[in-house]
Amino acid sequence: MENFILYEELGAGSSSVVYKGRRKGNLNYVAIICADKSKRPVITNHPRSGSSNIVSFYEWYETSNHLWLVVELCTGGSLESIIGSDGCLSEDVVRRFGWDLVNGLKHIHELGIIYSNLTPAKILLDGSGTLKFGNFCLSKANGETLEDFFTSVSISEEAREGDSKDVSDDMRETLHVISASPPSEDFQSLLKGLLNKNSDERMDWPELLDHPFWAQVLMEEEGGEGEEEDEEEEVDQEEKLANLRTSFQTAIQSSPASP
Structure with missing residues (x-):
């Protein structure tokens, strides 16, 4: 844990304390949980990835008396x-x-x-x-x-x-x-x-x-995906037009001058 800087305490329970923290040399803030060793399930059962509706788990450390978890910092409260x-x-x-x-x-x-x-x-x-x-x-x-x-x-x-x-x-x-x-x-x-x-x-x-x-809510999600697809299509069309302009200009410049 010597690679992390702990800031203010964000919350505490009967067997754990949560701090705002940051890895040295990195500007991204994280939440650091200090838990009793008896609470090992907080590590073993915390999903590592796969859902945007679960707090992201980054890494963990063990000291003589505690377990330290580095997880996503959620700034919106509970x-x-x-x-x-x-x-x-x-x-x-x-x-x-x-x-x-x-x-x-x-x-x-x-x-x-x-x-x-x-x-x-x-x-x-x-x-x-x-x-x-x-x-x-x-x-x-x-x-x-x-x-x-x-x-x-x-x-x-x-x-x-x-x-x-x-x-x-x-x-x-x-x-x-x-x-x-x-x-x-x-x-x-x-x-x-x-x-x-x-x-x-x-x-x-x-x-x-x-x-x-x-x-x-499903309609809203599908609408958001549709907007992203439309934006991607617009970008593709702009790139194609830019490529056509470049090709046209190159063809004009390389063509022989009229007598």
């Missing part, structure tokens, strides 16, 4: 801070944030990792407002014991006993807490499918990804 500042969010923002979470969590599951204890405080935002999963301290690989997770996280009596009161009977009231405006039918349908207590009837990944609630 989802918890956004909710705390804004209160209710518009449905468009919920849709955008939700799509980021769906894509990130799907990638995590495809790697055989159980994120565990998903809370707004563990979801970070980069400078452009993209949500990213961070803090894999409590994550588990498939097959690992979940005892540590369940002993470290407070679970309500209703959730343990399967009491239906843990899920509000009035979905509209629940949605009013989340969203700043009356929820659309697609929004209600999405949450009802995800919160179904019967696992056999609960929405699966294909149904979640194809749900009409995401239609608007």
Whole structure:
């Protein structure tokens, strides 16, 4: 760690501290996590690449008492801070944030990792407002014991006993807490499918990804890709025209003068 400079503390938990840092001789800032050695899953289970909705992992070091992780610096704060500042969010923002979470969590599951204890405080935002999963301290690989997770996280009596009161009977009231405006039918349908207590009837990944609630954000993404393709085509056409002009000028200059 002698190659890094630590600046201010960005946050702290019961077993880790996060600093803003920079590698000597480099102007790019990073986040540096100092964690207890007991939290080795923060290294072993942190995806190395593959999704823009997961905090990028760069490298790690081990000292006598701690593990040091060098990861992407997210300057937009946490989802918890956004909710705390804004209160209710518009449905468009919920849709955008939700799509980021769906894509990130799907990638995590495809790697055989159980994120565990998903809370707004563990979801970070980069400078452009993209949500990213961070803090894999409590994550588990498939097959690992979940005892540590369940002993470290407070679970309500209703959730343990399967009491239906843990899920509000009035979905509209629940949605009013989340969203700043009356929820659309697609929004209600999405949450009802995800919160179904019967696992056999609960929405699966294909149904979640194809749900009409995401239609608007998918159209925006496709529109952005189309604009990029149009820009590339314009550049290609300009290059072709420039090449034609050059060829034409060369041909004129090399042609014999008229008698």
